[in-house]
Amino acid sequence: MKQLSKEGVNVMFDSGGYHVQTNNGDFDELYNYIMPFYDKNRWAHQYVLPDNVPLSDDDDETVERKVKETRTNAKLSYHFLPEELKSRAVPVIQGSKYPHITDCIDTYSELDQIQTVGFGSFETFGKNNGINFISERVAETLRYAVNLAHERGLKIHAFGVGGPTAIPVLGKLGVDSFDCSSWLRAAGYGDIYFPFRTPRNVTxxxxxxxxxxxxxxxxxxxKETGHKCPFCASYDKLRDSRIIRILHNLIVLRDMAESINSYSTEEMLDLMNDKSRYTTILRSIS
Structure with a gap:
């Protein structure tokens, strides 16, 4: 990774909030590990500041506490970062209500070298709440976060969500960048991606x-999706090789991320499945 960073590949160090989200440790352990790690590894392009992730089944009091802890620790973490890393720090927006979003962005915009903020308050499901998704409520709060961040001169990054049907929603909402591991997980289950389509099982x-x-x-x-890459040239290889599915899925997401702004909303809707959750959301935000 260090060599890739030297070659110009954008490397972002995640704070590890996902591991707390999935019950692999607690927030204090995360904070005590991540800050010394950042100090020793100053070669990455971006450093996500520790955050305490609210879960879909948290009550209001717990969400309020986690949002406050996220803001407080972002300020503290930023203060203790080496000076050369402060412009590369990415504090995280958490919370399910507009005041949460406003408070986070107000706090982070006061940190003088911050250029990018992250959005992490997605709905969660699956084992240990390990999978993020965009609901209609999240789409509205994310749209609000994007508009407010851009108004303050900040870029916004979406954490842990993305896929052939989610990318059109992220693009329409104006998100500047995103990350996800769905391409890897899907391949392990035998699923393959095509642009704007729901995953399809090939095994x-x-x-x-x-x-x-x-x-x-x-x-x-x-032919329908206009996608062609070396890794989907052979049906047998897609069916039998997990690594081939991984590489194919990754290329689909990369190509979509690079080209999404060239599509009109109508063109995207025509390519998507009418029954997809994200098709409904894309219509509602357009």
């Missing part, structure tokens, strides 16, 4: 519901 080895891809479908999917 047929699980009981997972959802669309399937058979040999006769592959060429038609590539």
């Amino acid at each position: 047929h080895k699980t009981d997972r519901t959802g669309p399937k891809v058979f040999r006769s479908d592959l060429e038609e999917l590539k």
Whole structure:
């Protein structure tokens, strides 16, 4: 990673909030580990400041406490960062209500070298609340966060959410960048991506519901979506090789991220599945 950073690849150090979110340690342990690590490794492009992630099943009092802890510790972390890293620090917006968003951005805009803020308050589901997704409520708070951050001259990064159907929503909301690991997880389950489409299973080895891809479908999917890469040239390799599925999925997301702003909303909706959650959200925010 250090060598990639030297070659110009944008490397972001995550704070590890996901591990607290999935019950692998607590916030104090995270803070005590991450700050010395940042101090010893000053070669990355961005450094996410420690945050305490509210979960979908947290009560209001718990959410309030976590948002306050996130803001307080972001200021403290920023203060103790080496001077050369302060312009690369990324404090995280948490909270489910507009006042939470406002308080976070007000706090972070007072930190004089901050250029980018992150948004981490997505709905969660799955084992240990380990998967983020965009609900209609989150879409509205994220839109508010984007507008307020841009008004303050800050870029905004979305944490831990992205996929062929989520990227159009992120693009429409004006998010400047995002990260996700869905391409990796999906490949492990035997799922492959195509632009603007829901994941489709190519291995047929699980009981997972959802669309399937058979040999006769592959060429038609590539034609419909305009996607072609070396890793989807062979149906057999996609079906049998996890690493081939990983690389294919990653290229689909990269290509979408690079080209999403060239599509009109109508063009994106035409390409998406009418029954997808994100199709409904894209319509509602357009």
